[in-house]
Amino acid sequence: MTELQILFTGLLVLLLAATIVAQVMDERRPSPAVDNLIARINSWWIMVLALALAFFLGRTAMVLLFTVASFNAMREFVTIAATRREDHLAVAAAFFLILPLQYFMVWMDWYGMFSIFIPVYAFLLMPIVAVVKGETENFLVRVASVQWALMIAVYCVSYVPVFLSLDISGFEGKNLLLIAFLILIVQLSDVLQYVWGKAIGRHKIAPRLSPSKTVEGFLGGVISATLIGAAMFWITPFTFWQAGLMALGISLMGFFGGLVMSAIKRDRGVKDWGDTIAGHGGFLDRLDSLVFAAPLFFHLTRFFWMTNL
Amino acid sequence: MRRLLAHIMAGAIVLFARTLTAVRGVWKGVAPAPMRRVYFANHTSNADFILLWAAIPPQYRRHTRPVAAADYWLKNKWRAFIGRDVVRGVLIDRNPETRTLDPVSQMAEATDAGASLIIFPEGLRNMTSEALLPFKTGLYHLATARPELELVPVWIENLNRVMPKGEIIPVPILCTVTFGAPLAYNEDKERFLQAAYDAVLALRPDTGDT
Numbered sequence: 001m002t003e004l005q006i007l008f009t010g011l012l013v014l015l016l017a018a019t020i021v022a023q024v025m026d027e028r029r030p031s032p033a034v035d036n037l038i039a040r041i042n043s044w045w046i047m048v049l050a051l052a053l054a055f056f057l058g059r060t061a062m063v064l065l066f067t068v069a070s071f072n073a074m075r076e077f078v079t080i081a082a083t084r085r086e087d088h089l090a091v092a093a094a095f096f097l098i099l100p101l102q103y104f105m106v107w108m109d110w111y112g113m114f115s116i117f118i119p120v121y122a123f124l125l126m127p128i129v130a131v132v133k134g135e136t137e138n139f140l141v142r143v144a145s146v147q148w149a150l151m152i153a154v155y156c157v158s159y160v161p162v163f164l165s166l167d168i169s170g171f172e173g174k175n176l177l178l179i180a181f182l183i184l185i186v187q188l189s190d191v192l193q194y195v196w197g198k199a200i201g202r203h204k205i206a207p208r209l210s211p212s213k214t215v216e217g218f219l220g221g222v223i224s225a226t227l228i229g230a231a232m233f234w235i236t237p238f239t240f241w242q243a244g245l246m247a248l249g250i251s252l253m254g255f256f257g258g259l260v261m262s263a264i265k266r267d268r269g270v271k272d273w274g275d276t277i278a279g280h281g282g283f284l285d286r287l288d289s290l291v292f293a294a295p296l297f298f299h300l301t302r303f304f305w306m307t308n309l
Numbered sequence: 310m311r312r313l314l315a316h317i318m319a320g321a322i323v324l325f326a327r328t329l330t331a332v333r334g335v336w337k338g339v340a341p342a343p344m345r346r347v348y349f350a351n352h353t354s355n356a357d358f359i360l361l362w363a364a365i366p367p368q369y370r371r372h373t374r375p376v377a378a379a380d381y382w383l384k385n386k387w388r389a390f391i392g393r394d395v396v397r398g399v400l401i402d403r404n405p406e407t408r409t410l411d412p413v414s415q416m417a418e419a420t421d422a423g424a425s426l427i428i429f430p431e432g433l434r435n436m437t438s439e440a441l442l443p444f445k446t447g448l449y450h451l452a453t454a455r456p457e458l459e460l461v462p463v464w465i466e467n468l469n470r471v472m473p474k475g476e477i478i479p480v481p482i483l484c485t486v487t488f489g490a491p492l493a494y495n496e497d498k499e500r501f502l503q504a505a506y507d508a509v510l511a512l513r514p515d516t517g518d519t
Contacts (some may be wrong), residue, residue, distance in 0.1 A: 007417075052519075071481070072331075074481075075481040075482065075483060076483065077333070078480070078482060079467065079482050079483040083470075085470070085473035085476075088473055088476050088478075088480065091476075091480045092476075092478045092480045095480055095481055096478070274331070274483060275333065276331060
């Protein structure tokens with residue numbers, strides 16, 4: 001079996017076990033919390049199957065999957081953003097021009113362009129499109145909202161398929177494993193923080209931002225995700241210690257990503273970004289930690305491991 | 310042929326609305342049911358009834374007809390096809406001086422034939438910064454004429470941001486359609502309309518600023 005097959009088999013076993021445990025809990029003592037758990041696990045099935053399909057079908061499917069994820073994420077972001085009708089054209093450009101172009105360049109592997117397209121070109125284009133309407137009220141907030149929508153929901157998310165373009169000697173043809181490593185660690189870290197928090201969480205770590213996050217959950221989750229990451233070194237180009245450090249970085253960025261996105265939600269008075277993914281909320285509720293972890297993990301890998309920089 | 314085309318078109322419109330707005334019906338005070346109803350909602354966009362329509366399960370959607378202005382929907386062939394065949398609108402003449410049919414009896418007849426109705430009691434699209442404009446009296450007269458109808462208040466959220474007046478490109482924004490508990494009839498016209506107005510406004514989500 002290849003590493004990827006082992007990985008997905010492991011995930012299926014894990015999900016199967018979770019499904020059985022949740023069903024047993026539901027029969028013994030049904031409660032809204034158990035219902036939510038079942039909804040979450042069911043959504044995990046769909047997410048894992050979608051990812052497995054993209055992994056199996058290859059590059060184009062992977063780019064398409066994350067194009068769709070970005071579209072949904074940006075729609076959630078813009079929905080609660082402080083835009084006005086004067087920003088309509090800027091928002092339309094973000095959805096129908098910038099987003100497809102970014103993923104097209106990711107697909108054609110044009111690193112020199114997709115890595116600066118949104119931070120430079122779109123960053124400057126958005127205020128220009130907005131200023132033409134001549135509405136000055138809240139101008140900075142409005143423009144920044146659209147720029148943030150693009151950076152968070154499109155630029156950062158598009159880093160995931162970009163791993164397929166890396167050129168690491170001795171690791172040819174196995175770049176999918178880097179994506180698997182990233183997503184696995186980010187999501188495991190989230191899940192484990194939740195589990196540790198539920199099990200032994202006492203002290204709130206950020207009561208104003210995210211009342212359910214605890215110090216115990218944070219430490220337990222990050223440490224266990226780091227250990228799992230180190231133990232997974234055999235699917236990566238890293239050594240045991242390097243893999244552990246990478247996993248630590250991914251978990252920490254994921255944690256802070258969750259806090260930042262939560263601060264935005266609280267400021268705008270919503271609990272979840274949406275309700276497209278049963279039990280989890282919206283796409284951004286599931287992507288928030290990935291958004292912050294993916295670019296860092298990509299650039300660290302590229303900087304230290306890429307053959308011809 | 311025309312029926313089939315209308316059917317396909319209806320499906321396409323709903324699919325498009327879904328893709329763009331991921332529209333979701335929130336059934337707060339009432340569940341989808343086969344009984345004859347009058348859904349009365351806030352009105353900020355020409356696409357309001359499409360969204361409301363898309364939020365109703367397909368088996369009831371076919372019998373749910375929007376009440377709309379004849380002068381708008383009969384302006385050209387294309388609009389007439391959408392207004393008359395696709396959404397099967399009950400088209401009323403807004404001008405009391407020229408009209409030959411009474412709008413309230415038109416609506417009552419449609420419900421007698423088994424339809425549920427979608428109406429916008431504000432009478433015109435709300436372009437102001439007010440959340441909701443005062444209601445016209447049609448809802449009251451319809452309720453008086455057909456007391457057996459269930460009157461369901463509805464709030465449509467965010468659609469005006471999808472395509473503000475004067476824009477031609479719709480943008481993807483999440484929309485919700487919230488259905489509230491049926492309104493009780495009241496003989497007192499003023500009180501009835503006020504209660505109807507309050508019932509719609511009460512469904513407005515309290516997030517965001519406008």
